[in-house]
Amino acid sequence: MELQKTMQRSLRSEIQKRLKENGYTLSKLSELSGIGTGHLSEMLNSSPSRAITVNQLDAMATAFGHAPGWLYELYPEECLSEGKISRPRLVPYLVRCAEIGRKDCIKAVVSNLLENPKNISILFSVAEQLFQSGKQKESVFFYELVIDNEKDSYSDQFVMSQYRLFRAVQGTNTEENWKAVIRFDSYWKRLPENVQLDALLQLANVCFMMYRWKDVEKYADELRNLATIVYENELLRRTSPKANDLLKTERHLVVYYGQGFLLKAAALKKQRLYEEAKQYIQGYADLGWFEILDETGQQEVEKFRVWAKINSYTLDMMLGNYEILPECITFLEDHPGEIFPALVTIMECANKYGFCIDEVLERFSEYTSYTEDDLNGLSASRHFRFRYQKAIYELQRERFNIGINETLRSLALADKMNHYQDFKQCVSLFEEHRHHASNSQIIAYNKIIEGGTQTNESSVTLVSSSFGIL
Template identity: 95%
Template sequence: MELQETMQRSLRSEIQKSLKENGYTLSKLSELSGIGTGHLSEMLNNNPSRAITVNQLDAMAKAFGHAPGWLYELYPEECLSEGKISRPRLVPYLVRCAEIGREDCIKAIVSNLLENPKNTSILFSVAEQLFQSGKQKESVLFYELVIDNEKDSYSDQFVMSQYRLFRAVQGTNTEENWKAVIRFDSYWKRLPENVQLDALLQLANVCFMMCRWKDVEKYADELRNLATIVYENELRRRTSSKANDLPKTERHLVVYYGQGFLLKAAALKKQRLYEEAKKYIQGYADLGWFEFLDETGKQEVEKFRVWAKINSYTLDMLLGNYEILPECINFLADYPEEIFPALVTIMECANKYGFCIDEVLERFSEYTSYREDDLNGLSASRHFRFRYQKAIYELQRERFAIGIDETLRCLALADKMKLYIPAHHVTRVIDEMIEAIPDK
């Protein structure tokens, strides 16, 4: 009997049932849901009936006092009929299922969809809508389905799905981030040039967070070369055409050019190749010559100028000229958002040359605190490096309780990031911390 009742259930019969149970007329339901009475009548009484959108179903659920997702398991009848698919209803339905966590409904309809490989385009559209609306986590399932079921690995939607998946899974987990880099590395060259710029910048940044300096160099070189090619092509195009729209990218073109130099210099600095790093800093210190600079571009150029100035200060200190610290600190005071990244290197300089920065740490103490839940990949990486350097700093000054506390905080961040350091690096880290403890 129960099976027979289940088989007889339909979207409209359940809505009619709720109308009776609540004692609502169509006018009352219209008033509560915001759906016109005429439309409700056409949905529930006409034959053939007017289609119900997923937003209208949500509105009726709210009117009847049900949670979001009410009757979603019956909604596919609005999208699939006699082998035909209504894409305008199916895509919003799948998007909504992902948003509220109705994976059961997604799995049920996807199995039918994938009987025809062409329907991967529907899944790609769903993934794109979720990704573009900031729901990257929810988009992952759909991009994976496209990748698993698209036979042409050179198709636009396959390659773009690989890129979006790479972006969507990034976080504080170093192990997962590296897996994402390895998985995506063989696909970025298949993207359109304008998207390649974004992809290379992301690849370099992820490798930077993982302290993989050679990989940062590799992607920074690729980024710098590609940005130069795109820039020169644009110069030639504008010579023969009046068109003035830059290639569509997430950031201004000057960002990719400048970041190619900045990331290269940063990777060299981390490998203690300071003089070589200086050469690359000059590559982004003054980008005012860059053509096509609108207001946004000019603001980006100013950011690079500031970063070059700060990085030049810190490089000089790493080379032993720590007398410029007061000048550096005064400069930083005008750029609060740059204080903490600079402090990481200043702390390293203090440890290398043994000078005291207690006053600096006190002055900028508000910039060194953090809540673990607020950390993203980049900020977690910076705090990890800062805590490590500060532990050494405190141990050198025989403030052992603080030094041990900073060491524990450093370990907690490493665990959060799943930062598994090779054994020989662990030995070096331990040796550095032991050496920081003064002999008695």
């Protein structure tokens, strides 16, 4: 008998049931839900009945005092009927299910959709809507379905799914980031050129976080060459009487061109090839000659100018010219957004040449703090580098309590990023100075070693799309 009752349930019968239980007329339900009385009548009383959208179902759920997701298990009857699929209703429904966590409803529908390969495009549309609305984590399941079920590995939706999946899984865990690079590397050349540009920028940034300098160089060279080709093609296209708007890219075209030089310089600097790095800094120091510049492009050119100036200062300091520090500090005060990235390199220089920057650290102390929410992939890497170098700086000056606290912060960040080599360096630094540690510091150290700060997968955040200070 219970099974029979369940089988007899339908979306409209349940809504009618709630109307009766609450003593609502259609006018009252219209007042509470914001849905027109005429539309409600057509939905519930007409034959054939008017379709109910998922947003209207949510509105009725609120009117009846239910949480979002009410009757979602019955909603597929609005989308799937006699072998026909209503895409305009099904896609929003699956998007909404993903947003509120109704995995049971998603799985039930997906199993039916996959019976026909043509329906893979529906899953791709759901993934795209989630990704574009900032729900990258929720989009992963649908992109994986496309990849697993699309037989043509050169199709647009397959290749784009590979790219979106690469983007969506990026976070602070460097091991997982590298796995994503390996999976995606063989597909980026199949993307349209305008998407290839951003893919190369993302690949280079991920490799930068993992200290894979040769890979950064490789992707930077590819990015620079591709941006040059696209730029030249755009100039030719604009001379044609049939020219349309500028090629659509996620960032302004000048960003990809400039980042090709900047990333190359960054990789060379990390390999201590300072003079070679200087040559590539000149490649983005003055991009005012770039012909395709709107207001946004002009702003990007100015950013590159500032970055080139600061990076030139820090490279000079790495070469031993730390007398230039006051001039660099004055420049940074006019560009507060670049203070923290520059401090990372200034700290490295101070440790390398043994000069004091206490006054600099005091002046810019407000720029060096962070919260858990601040740590996306790139900023986590920067904060680790700063904390680790500051730990060395304080320990060299025998300020052991501060130095050990900074060592612990570095250790926790290395653990968060799942970066084994950094973690090992921090352990070595702590053990070297363990005899200066307090009991509370030793307890904190042991907790990190035992895995007390390891993050879970739900904390994943996207990697920044570009950076400026080497």
